[in-house]
Amino acid sequence: MFEPDAVLERIGQGLLEALDASRVLDSSEIRQFFDPANLKERYEDWVATLLHHTGELDRRKLFRTMKHCTVECESEVISIRPTDHQEGEGWAGQSDIRVVQISRHATAEEVGRAISLAVSRCNG
Known part of the structure; x- marks a missing residue:
């Protein structure tokens, strides 16, 4: 978890570490x-x-006021999908046009910027 004013590089590094730790x-x-x-x-x-x-x-x-995105990595491409906050603890996906994609080999700062963009596309 990161504070609201966390540096984008740190946020991106967090996602890259989570992807490294994930498995099928x-x-x-x-x-x-x-x-x-x-x-x-x-x-x-x-x-x-x-x-x-x-x-x-x-x-x-x-x-x-929570924003929520889902993340998947396939074929070395990270896809960050913004969601719409419906009500309470519920979110719904958005159309693929709002998905932010970035290379799995991007820098931590670039990944952090992609996360920030995806979060800015969340509604609700």
């Missing part, structure tokens, strides 16, 4: 990973971490 699930892991109880537990842990990190006590206030 083995077929034997898929059922457990997507088990609804496990998904709910991981989500609630994530929310608790956000509440603690921000010092926010009200879950609704935490999500009210």
Whole structure:
């Protein structure tokens, strides 16, 4: 997690490190990973971490101004997809025209700029 005024290079480096640490699930892991109880537990842990990190006590206030993007890396291209905040804790994807793409080999600062652009395209 980064503070709102974090340097773009640090934000980009965070994403590059997350991508380096990511992996494809083995077929034997898929059922457990997507088990609804496990998904709910991981989500609630994530929310608790956000509440603690921000010092926010009200879950609704935490999500009210939150921006959300999804990220995937395929064929050495990072795609950052902005979303529309629907209400509460819900987001919906946008059309592909708003997706920001950048090379997996870009510098951390360039990746940080791409993240900033994608976040600026989020609605809600």
